[in-house]
Amino acid sequence: MQLNEITFTSATPIDGYGPGFFRVGGQVMEGAILVTEQGAKPWGGLEDAATLLALAGQVDVVFIGTGGEIAPLPAGLRSELEAAGIGAEIMASDAACRTYNVLLSEGRRVAAALLPVGG
Known part of the structure; x- marks a missing residue:
C-alpha cells in the first residue's frame, strides 16, 4: 500500500480534538466550532441555525458532529x-473531523459544525 501525504496549502484542516476542544490550523479552540476552508470560529451549537444557513452558496454539505455519539x-x-x-450529514464529531479533512483535501466545498466530545 502506498500512502500519500496531503498538504493543505490554502485550506484550514482540523488537526485534532480532545475533551472539550478542537485544534484547527494549529490553534486550540474550546467548545462548539464551525470550520470552513477559510478558518474556524465559535458556533452556538444545534440551536444556532443562522450560522449554518449563512453558508448557503459557499458549501455543498456541512458535516454536523454531535459530540461523542x-x-x-x-x-x-x-x-x-x-x-x-446545504446538505447535512450527521455523525459523531470524530468522524465528522476525519470526513471534513478528506473532502477538504479533494477541494470539495464542505464545512464542519462540531460539538466537542466529552471527557
Whole structure:
C-alpha cells in the first residue's frame, strides 16, 4: 500500500480534538466550532441555525458532529438547511473531523459544525 501525504496549502484542516476542544490550523479552540476552508470560529451549537444557513452558496454539505455519539438534529434544522441548498450529514464529531479533512483535501466545498466530545 502506498500512502500519500496531503498538504493543505490554502485550506484550514482540523488537526485534532480532545475533551472539550478542537485544534484547527494549529490553534486550540474550546467548545462548539464551525470550520470552513477559510478558518474556524465559535458556533452556538444545534440551536444556532443562522450560522449554518449563512453558508448557503459557499458549501455543498456541512458535516454536523454531535459530540461523542450520534444524536438527532432539532426538528426543522435539516429541512432549513436543505431549503438553503446545504446538505447535512450527521455523525459523531470524530468522524465528522476525519470526513471534513478528506473532502477538504479533494477541494470539495464542505464545512464542519462540531460539538466537542466529552471527557
